[in-house]
Amino acid sequence: GQNIDQPTEMTATEGAIVQINCTYQTSGFNGLFWYQQHAGEAPTFLSYNVLDGLEEKGRFSSFLSRSKGYSYLLLKELQMKDSASYLCAVKENTGFQKLVFGTGTRLLVSP
Amino acid sequence: DAGITQSPRHKVTETGTPVTLRCHQTENHRYMYWYRQDPGHGLRLIHYSYGVKDTDKGEVSDGYSVSRSKTEDFLLTLESATSSQTSVYFCAISDSGLAGQETQYFGPGTRLLVL
Numbered sequence: 001g002q003n004i005d006q007p008t009e010m011t012a013t014e015g016a017i018v019q020i021n022c023t024y025q026t027s028g029f030n031g032l033f034w035y036q037q038h039a040g041e042a043p044t045f046l047s048y049n050v051l052d053g054l055e056e057k058g059r060f061s062s063f064l065s066r067s068k069g070y071s072y073l074l075l076k077e078l079q080m081k082d083s084a085s086y087l088c089a090v091k092e093n094t095g096f097q098k099l100v101f102g103t104g105t106r107l108l109v110s111p
Numbered sequence: 112d113a114g115i116t117q118s119p120r121h122k123v124t125e126t127g128t129p130v131t132l133r134c135h136q137t138e139n140h141r142y143m144y145w146y147r148q149d150p151g152h153g154l155r156l157i158h159y160s161y162g163v164k165d166t167d168k169g170e171v172s173d174g175y176s177v178s179r180s181k182t183e184d185f186l187l188t189l190e191s192a193t194s195s196q197t198s199v200y201f202c203a204i205s206d207s208g209l210a211g212q213e214t215q216y217f218g219p220g221t222r223l224l225v226l
Contacts, residue, residue, distance in 0.1 A: 004153075033214060041219070041220075042201060042217035042218060042219050042220055043154070043201070043217050044217070045214045045215075045216070048214065087153065087154070089154075098156060098159070098169070099154075099156075099215060101153040101154040101155070102153055103151060103152060103153040104153055
């Protein structure tokens with residue numbers, strides 16, 4: 001089975017830094033994705049980690065520790081447009097590779 | 112943006128009626144997926160396809176069927192809609208079934224309300 005946990009909601013201020021955590025317990029782990037989803041829109045790909053460590057992509061960074069079943073998404077220099085839900089998804093390799101999604105973290109950025 | 116469209120974008124139907132949702136892609140990707148998204152549950156896989164006429168069940172497939180007669184189209188049918196199937200339905204595509212860091216790209220979604 002699989003279990004993916006993320007905080008339900010977070011708030012932050014424009015210009016600040018926020019870290020969104022994701023913990024997982026899953027069989028056949030084969031990578032972890034972060035997606036951004038604005039209200040009423042489709043999820044869009046942000047990052048992918050399969051090895052331990054930090055992947056940086058502009059204002060967004062994602063970290064993975066496979067031994068701890070833990071990842072985080074770090075958003076720097078927050079902007080109002082970063083208000084969205086952030087979905088953690090684990091790629092499982094159980095015959096067919098599929099994504100298992102967490103319930104998402106709703107981030108509200110205030111002025 | 113990946114060329115994925117879904118139709119209809121919004122639908123209201125009555126309990127017991129059949130409903131078909133369409134996903135169309137212009138990327139020639141091999142893999143296509145149907146998810147539903149509900150508060151408190153995140154995205155859950157309903158069915159997926161790994162080629163024309165090749166489909167399989169996901170974790171919440173009861174009450175749903177799919178068909179893929181062409182690479183570009185993946186249809187999701189609710190055989191007899193129930194209120195529990197009120198949801199937002201997303202189609203997704205990927206080229207190589209998530210090999211390496213191949214990701215899934217999502218369509219705009221269909222909002223379905225079953226009364």
